[in-house]
Amino acid sequence: MTQDIKLADYLFTRLRQLGVDSMFGVPGDYNLRLLDFVGPAGLHWVGNCNELNAAYAADGYGRIKGLSALITTYGVGELSALNGIAGAYAENTPVVHIVGTPPRPLQSSRAFMHHTFSDGDYRRFANMSIHITAAQARLEDATTAPERIDHVLRQALIHSRPVYLEVPDDMPDVLVSAANLKTEIRIPEPPSSTLEPQVLARILERLYSAKRPFILVDGESTALGIVEQLDSLIKATNWPTWTTVYGKGLVDEQLPNAYGLYAAAFGDKPAQEYFAEADLVLSFGPHNSDTNTYFYTTVPKTAVAITFSGSTVQIDNDTYRDLSAHKILSTLLNDLDTTRLVNAPAPPKQETTLSDIQDTDALAQTNFYRLVNPLFREGDIILTETGTAAHGAAFFGAVTWLSIGFMLPATLGTALAQRELNKDTASKAQTVLFIGDGSLQMTAQEISVMIREKLNIVIFIINNDGYTIERVIHGRKQVYNDVPFWRHAQALNYFGADEEHAKQNTFTARTCGELREVLDNGKIRNGEGVRLVEVFMDREDVQGALLYLLNKQLAQEKEEAEAK
Amino acid sequence: MTQDIKLADYLFTRLRQLGVDSMFGVPGDYNLRLLDFVGPAGLHWVGNCNELNAAYAADGYGRIKGLSALITTYGVGELSALNGIAGAYAENTPVVHIVGTPPRPLQSSRAFMHHTFSDGDYRRFANMSIHITAAQARLEDATTAPERIDHVLRQALIHSRPVYLEVPDDMPDVLVSAANLKTEIRIPEPPSSTLEPQVLARILERLYSAKRPFILVDGESTALGIVEQLDSLIKATNWPTWTTVYGKGLVDEQLPNAYGLYAAAFGDKPAQEYFAEADLVLSFGPHNSDTNTYFYTTVPKTAVAITFSGSTVQIDNDTYRDLSAHKILSTLLNDLDTTRLVNAPAPPKQETTLSDIQDTDALAQTNFYRLVNPLFREGDIILTETGTAAHGAAFFGAVTWLSIGFMLPATLGTALAQRELNKDTASKAQTVLFIGDGSLQMTAQEISVMIREKLNIVIFIINNDGYTIERVIHGRKQVYNDVPFWRHAQALNYFGADEEHAKQNTFTARTCGELREVLDNGKIRNGEGVRLVEVFMDREDVQGALLYLLNKQLAQEKEEAEAK
Structure with a gap:
């Protein structure tokens, strides 16, 4: 026998299952009934001063906890949050943007309500959010609501990007099936690829032949789910490792072979020289915007790079698609014979000194x-x-x-x-x-x-x-x-x-x-x-x-x- | 001989011609070159604390001066302003949203720049603004730029709504033709309609036969350009006149027949009774949202109403289209024989009294x-x-x-x-x-x-x-x-x-x-x-x-x- 549950409880139970313990947002007349369920679901309500701030706060929270959520109201609330949602999209934070919308009867009758353009069109604002979210759902009936909720949450996790969820004001206490709640939402296992053995062999060959290897960890490694594996790899190889701006924090900086930020001509000279002469750059989760790459100068040359990006692995000029970086690294870490790796010629580390600073110096x-x-x-x-x-x-x-x-x-x-x-x-x-x-x-x-x-x-x-x-x-x-x-x-x-x-x-x-x-x-x-x-x-x-x-x-x- | 002029000078000259003397906005790296032209054009630069505030400020300015403008930067800037732009759309303020976008070479090469999603797509944010503006233009070459600027400005005036204008960062000092500047931008004269005589006759007939007339002035009268004519009509008829929330300020409240806000059951009783028994309601520029009409209770019954809305006039159940309210009122004011009008049975005015207020009363x-x-x-x-x-x-x-x-x-x-x-x-x-x-x-x-x-x-x-x-x-x-x-x-x-x-x-x-x-x-x-x-x-x-x-x-x- 399947138990039924109120829609808002279903949604918030799902969020709790995924580690969301606080809810950001601002009250508005189309979300108040939904907000009634926040506290009772065990979610801590953080009322922000405005919706942009709520979206920014949710982004920060999501970067630490892996998922976050905010609630805004239709039109006037949600539109103020868009810049924050777009930022979460650009930098891979899974944020669930929940919007309380006018009750279904008002929407179907195309009533001229406040927070609209008084033209009966209730789809404008949802259409705007399509451009800056990985998935969208409109909860308009009890039968489809649980599936739709699960779908957008799964998409948020898979893409590590924000999603958009409309909850009409008359929906929060509608009963829906609780059946799905028994199964937690997970990122699906990627299918196996026939290319794997070939790709692995090529990578290992390059690893064993490298004389001046360089490991570069970038921020999209988080979304690839390979941060722990990278830690093992960095320790196993003992090869010099840098991060990008976006990758900062993903590598244990206490490791002897961790060099911190690679900033090409804007960083220290030994690192730059080492990079220039590297015969292998293992590049993980690259995010090649101008600002993250010092005007593209930290992007390795194709000829020396092995790049793990999304579901592709690029080796030299060959791009292999539909691969899981996580699976490949699993096998790699298992198969790797570290005795065959070069003892990399590590560049000297730059020491931070305070001795040149006088108390009377102006701050700079x-x-x-x-x-x-x-x-x-x-x-x-x-x-x-x-x-x-x-x-x-x-x-x-x-x-x-x-x-x-x-x-x-x-x-x-x-x-x-x-x-x-x-x-x-x-x-x-x-x-x-x-x-x-x-x-x-x-x-x-x-x-x-x-x-x-x-x-x-x-x-x-x-x-x-x-x-x-x-x-x-x-x-x-x-x-x-x-x-x-x-x-x-x-x-x-x-x-x-x-x-x-x-x-x-x-x-x-x-x-x-x-x-x-x-x-x-x-x-x-x-x-x-x-x-x-x-x-x-x-x-x-x-x-x-x-x-x-x-x-x-x-x-x-x-x-x-x-x-x- | 046609003189050439820098594009930014062209744009700002146009704005000055239309009465814009201050420019709102926030600097950002894709609009700085455009901002260089603001001061020299005689525009007062108002740097706001953030873009939403800039859009709100521009809306307020535009309501007083008839047109306003703000400058934001691509993505991060413009998206924060969207809620303010949408508000200007909902409430009929012509605001020119000028967005400084990445230089054309970066856009055409689909470079992975900051303030983008690093996917080479430069159209997302412009596409979002389509939903909340009356017209959009992208200034991408010198030949078409003046026409495009003129087009969006004219649309802003015609519709009394915001418009969206993209200025790539390498365009402000490109030379364009100054030829158009000699002709000021105006709202075009509406064409004549063969329906006019018939509509006028019906209106006059209703005016002369009315026993309990009621004039109701709403906020879209501003966009219809009939506010001055209404003043004449209210004086000529001496009929009791009310405004809606949105119409407040459009009627001279010092007039003996001006009754202020009509709020149906939420206002004073005599007005409500007079409205209920009215046999003619002249309704100008109605804006029938729930909030502006006290849940639709201030909307007159079709049988007694003559309604001027956009380019339509509705009399009883007949809707006449493609008419100019301004033209009709011109002829009407000219033809009107005020001796044939009823001396309307004016309801008593509510007096504001302070005598019941004690100094020790808590404020409420x-x-x-x-x-x-x-x-x-x-x-x-x-x-x-x-x-x-x-x-x-x-x-x-x-x-x-x-x-x-x-x-x-x-x-x-x-x-x-x-x-x-x-x-x-x-x-x-x-x-x-x-x-x-x-x-x-x-x-x-x-x-x-x-x-x-x-x-x-x-x-x-x-x-x-x-x-x-x-x-x-x-x-x-x-x-x-x-x-x-x-x-x-x-x-x-x-x-x-x-x-x-x-x-x-x-x-x-x-x-x-x-x-x-x-x-x-x-x-x-x-x-x-x-x-x-x-x-x-x-x-x-x-x-x-x-x-x-x-x-x-x-x-x-x-x-x-x-x-x-």
């Missing part, structure tokens, strides 16, 4: 991240916003979507996910955000939700007086790269922290000495709640690729001046 | 708007946010889109438009916003732009501890209708006002007496810059249609309790 990108680095402990999550922050350090940063304002709500999401994961441990892990003053203004109100949720977060606001990243790209001195003046030191109190906490947990620093003092403060090292450090840097203080852009602009200015 | 919707009303002077613009504020007063409020958070940036836009219109007068007109604490949190950062722009704005924050409008619709005591706690009284200083100004221009009130004192303060009556008044009301303090919803919910709760 070149000293700031080195000073802050010792603050981080195992288990901490470090987020760097698009802009100069992302280019100074690279821990968990935006990669390709690069929507400024993303990281602050994303920090809320990751901190919440971190707390949930650590809830049975004594971990004092914290979440640390680095964000510029321009980016902060986009989504600053979400600080109030961090405070309400009592999350342990340290926010470093890099106040460089405007959109420095835009200044160095173009319009160095243009007013359009200015931002309004804010008194950041008042943020905690304004956004709801009590006066005492705000006073003791707000800091500013302009010099290296001042920063050192702040970092030594127990409130920063082992404090609780939201803490805020405003650090001041020059308007044009940049390094790496951004410095290159700035110099290009300065040269052009000079040229134009001389032409006059 | 029922007393607050009556107390505030005398503050307003001619020329002031009053904005009421969706939520309880919109239901307490109705001056310039959201009508159908009802996206909470809209009104704060919209206030920025209207205040700027107001200043531009008054720049050669001695007007001390100000802009006044009423907004709830929940709505405020959506877009609060835009207060900093109001401050930077030195606009004369009074903000009343109605702090009723959460989303009261949602509470009364559903979930009266649910946590999802709570919002984080903020210290609103600190807003001005945090968002950049100097300490002295913030101190002298921030007020709070809990009782009617306290509010009276605040309203008497010279800073509120004749002050400058941004002023902020936080007023406290009960969590469930509502009136009118919302009170009806609240009572429905309370009755249901009682029923459920009894059933247990």
Whole structure:
């Protein structure tokens, strides 16, 4: 006998089964009946200040927990979330965007309701989301609803991308079959391919003959489900290993053969030389946007590369399709005879030194991240916003979507996910955000939700007086790269922290000495709640690729001046 | 001989010709070259804190000045603005959404760039905007660009709706023909219709035979271009005239026959009785959403109505198409023999009284708007946010889109438009916003732009501890209708006002007496810059249609309790 269950309970049970314990979103009159089921399902409701922030927070949460969800309302709510959903698509986070829509009778009668264009067309907004989600479903009857829910959730997991789910306001308590709930939703096993033995043989041959091997781990490895296998491979080969910006965090940086970020001409010279002479580059989960590849300069030459990307493996000029990277790596790790591998000629590691930094030095990108680095402990999550922050350090940063304002709500999401994961441990892990003053203004109100949720977060606001990243790209001195003046030191109190906490947990620093003092403060090292450090840097203080852009602009200015 | 002009100069010249003097938006790496032309074109650049706020501000500006524009960047920028653009579509504001897109070479080579999905598809986001704009154009070559610009601008004016314009980053300084600039863009004269004489005759016949006539002015009258004609008609007939929520502000309320808002059962009884017995309702520019019509109860019966809507006129059951309301009203006003019109039996006017209000009374919707009303002077613009504020007063409020958070940036836009219109007068007109604490949190950062722009704005924050409008619709005591706690009284200083100004221009009130004192303060009556008044009301303090919803919910709760 099959038991029946209310539709909203079915949906939320499914989400709980997949590890979703918090629900983001904003109430609206077409989703209130659905929201009634959130708490009773054991989901923690996180009411965000607006829907874009909710989507960003869900993205952050999903990156840590493997799946996330948010609820918005039809039209006015969902449209505000689209940029966040698109970002999750661009950077492979499975986010379930649940939209409460007008009740079915109103939709079928094409009633002229608010939150519509008063033209009876109820499909516009769903049609917009098709462009930025991997699957969509409209729950319009009890019979098909469970299948449709399962379908979109499975697609979210398979593609590691957002999906879109419409729940009409009269559907949450409609009864549906609970039968499917007994079987958990899983990513289906990929079918076997007749190409496997041939591909494996070619890979092994290349591994055994390599003299200067280079392992490059990129961010789409997560969606391929091969991160643990890569750890085994990196240990088994002991070959020098780098990550891309997007791959940062996927490789254990404590390993002797882990070299951190590969940044081609914008990184250190020995690594660049080693890469140039490599006769084998094992490239995993590449994500070849301009920004993730330093203008494509970290993409290996076809002749030396073996590339695992989606369901293809590329060796030299041959592309083999319909293969599972996970299956191939399983067999490979099993078959690999490590005694036949070259003892790779490892390049020297770059040491980070602090000895050149004087206490009286003004804070700058070149000293700031080195000073802050010792603050981080195992288990901490470090987020760097698009802009100069992302280019100074690279821990968990935006990669390709690069929507400024993303990281602050994303920090809320990751901190919440971190707390949930650590809830049975004594971990004092914290979440640390680095964000510029321009980016902060986009989504600053979400600080109030961090405070309400009592999350342990340290926010470093890099106040460089405007959109420095835009200044160095173009319009160095243009007013359009200015931002309004804010008194950041008042943020905690304004956004709801009590006066005492705000006073003791707000800091500013302009010099290296001042920063050192702040970092030594127990409130920063082992404090609780939201803490805020405003650090001041020059308007044009940049390094790496951004410095290159700035110099290009300065040269052009000079040229134009001389032409006059 | 035809002169050539840079494309960006062409576009901005066109906007200036149409009365656009300020440009909203946010810089991004694909629009910086376009932004270089904003200032030199004589456009005032208003850098908003984020793109949604920019779109909302442009909507507010466009409602006052008849056209507005914002610039965002490809993907990450434009998608954040979509909800604001959709709102402009729903409520008929012509907003030009200009998007800076990647340079043409990158688009044609399908390069994997940041702000894309790294799949070479550059059309996704433009395709999304098709659903919420009246016309779209992509400026991809110099020959067609001027025509395409003119086309979308003309469509914006004709439909009074937003349009979408893509400017690749390598196009702003491409030369285009300036020939068209000599001819200003106008809404084309509608063609004549053979139906006109017949329709006119029927209308006149009905006017002369009417015994209980009722004039109802709705918001789409603006797009029909008949607002001035309506003023003449209302004066000529001297017939009792009401507006809808959306029509508020289109009728001179000082006229003896102007009755203000018609709200059916939620308004005053004499008006409702007069409407019920009316034998002729002249309905202009109806916008029949549930929210603008008090659940359709203000829509006149077909048998008594003559309705001017778009290019149709409906008389009884006959719909006449392809007619110009403007042309018909022209002839009508010319032909009308007012001596043949009934001296309409006007219902008594409701007088607003303050005598029942005690200084010790707690502030509530029922007393607050009556107390505030005398503050307003001619020329002031009053904005009421969706939520309880919109239901307490109705001056310039959201009508159908009802996206909470809209009104704060919209206030920025209207205040700027107001200043531009008054720049050669001695007007001390100000802009006044009423907004709830929940709505405020959506877009609060835009207060900093109001401050930077030195606009004369009074903000009343109605702090009723959460989303009261949602509470009364559903979930009266649910946590999802709570919002984080903020210290609103600190807003001005945090968002950049100097300490002295913030101190002298921030007020709070809990009782009617306290509010009276605040309203008497010279800073509120004749002050400058941004002023902020936080007023406290009960969590469930509502009136009118919302009170009806609240009572429905309370009755249901009682029923459920009894059933247990």
